[in-house]
Amino acid sequence: MPSICKNKVPISPCAENTINPIRALVDNLVVRPNPDKQLLRLSIGDPSVFGNFNPPPQLFKAVSDNLQTSCYGYGPAHGLEPVRAAIATFYNTDSSPITSEDVYVTSGCSDALRIAIDVLGSDKRNILLPKPGFSLYQTICGNRGIEGRFYDLLPHNDWAIDLEDLESKIDNNTAAILVTNPSNPCGSAFSVKHQLDIIKLADKHNIPIIADEIYKDMVFDGESKSFGELSVNVPVISCGGLAKRWLVPGWRVGWLIVHDKHERLSEVRDGITRLCQVIIGSNMLVQGAIPQILETVPQSFYDDTLARLKKAADIFYSKLSKIPQLRPTMPQGAMYMMVEIKVDQFHDVNDDMEFVEKLISEQSVFPLPANIFGMPNYIRLVLTAPEEIITEACSRISEFCSAHSVSPPNKKSRS
Incomplete structure (x- = not known):
């Protein structure tokens, strides 16, 4: 035997x-x-x-209506064009105009973050992460052998970034600064002035920003904007999705929006498309409902x-x-x-x-x-x-x- x-x-x-x-x-x-x-x-x-x-009834109607279409096959790995166009229209601003070519649909915001970190980081390049910060950033970096360097937030200053500490962590191998605004876990929302100071520091060192903006527009008081909207020179990859603002974390549809006024991310865009192809796109039923969701949910x-x-x-x-x-x-x-x-x-x-x-x-x-x-x-x-x-x-x-x-x-x- x-x-x-x-x-x-x-x-x-x-x-x-x-x-x-x-x-x-x-x-x-x-x-x-x-x-x-x-x-x-x-x-x-x-x-x-x-x-x-609970989600608004318009979400369920949009998905139900989309069931009547051919939503059961594969689509483009980076998202259906009408969906990308609807997201671009929803987030377009005069200071940072975007089109469907700037939008990539992902399997939730977590997947958007994974792609953003993957496309910029490597085992030879570090990414700066907030401390305290959402632990998934460290999970993604550790999984891929990317060094995550932590910069401090100031608890007694509404969790603003310690800019001196942030700058001290930058070196020639720094691939990106990752910021979270509004913040999980802190519940903070940066002032526009503080956001501009962060962008100025990134510009000084020619470093792009990855902005986790899944809670964008969920600000109680004051003004806080998208980093992509505020940046003039610094390329910004913004990560968002349906999960939080529309109260459907289990639907697993998110997006990347590339803000790149000077076309510095042409190779990065190609890399994002390739990384979207790893899982051949996000949920077709839900992403197909996004144009109707964005158009019909009331303020x-x-x-x-x-x-x-x-x-x-x-x-x-x-x-x-x-x-x-x-x-x-x-x-x-x-x-x-x-x-x-x-x-x-x-x-x-x-x-x-x-x-x-x-x-x-x-x-x-x-x-x-x-x-x-x-x-x-x-x-x-x-x-x-x-x-x-x-x-x-x-x-x-x-x-x-x-x-x-x-x-x-x-x-x-x-x-």
Whole structure:
């Protein structure tokens, strides 16, 4: 009888170096919540989780109408021309005119980011990433052997970029600066002045910008624009999609928009097209519905979504600001809030991971520890929960902090 080989088959370096910190934490967490309390998940930025943020009916009608067409075959790998034209029209501005030739349809914004990083980065070139920042950037770079160099955001300055730190990370092998605006995980939205300062720095060093703008136009107060709209000389590759603003993260359709006023990215454009061919295009049913979606969804839907997210942020900020052991930062956009944990004011909590584990086991409240975004001793909360859940979560967090706070010093008795 022939012998049977039982040697383990090794995985590739590509697989071994692929780590998504958020999914790894959420999928593998072994802490048991308190069985006497409903688990309140404030961890994942999926607006569909609680059932209170729903897509507008125009989206379902657009997809339903598209079912009557020949939407079941392959299309161009970089997207149907009418779809690319509709996206270009939706985002076109006088200062940065774009056409269908500047748009590439992808399988979600994550795929757009993958393509943008792939087309510019290599194992010999580095890409500058925000810290704290969306952990997928590091996942994509690590998977491909691209060095991700982290530049700091300033927590006490509305998470603005530390421009001195950013410039210190640039060298001759820097392929791109990746920026997120509005931000996951910070909930920040850069001022136009700050955006122009970032563009000026990129221009000084002749470095293109990759702009993660999946939360574009989701700004509560103030003005924040697309980097491509503001840039005069610096090429910008903007990544966006349907997931967040239209509340359909599971539909997996995104896009890249190339802003290149001086035609510096001619080779890059060809590279983007080739990289789109890896998966032979995105979902044909959904992408075919995009022109109708962009044309028919009313402004009132976008306004209502923002108003409800802003109200959730106000509730969180008002209640958490009253807890001495925490310091929330008021969001300016997107769907998130970052909260600092003052670990020196707890007698048995040493870092954000321990805070989250104990909060889950005692109070059944699950925020994300921000060390997975590169920011220890912070937590990230999502703003998409219903008001009653937010209020209940804040009450439980307050109770938890009180129970674990440093005991006040004993008063000396009078003799």
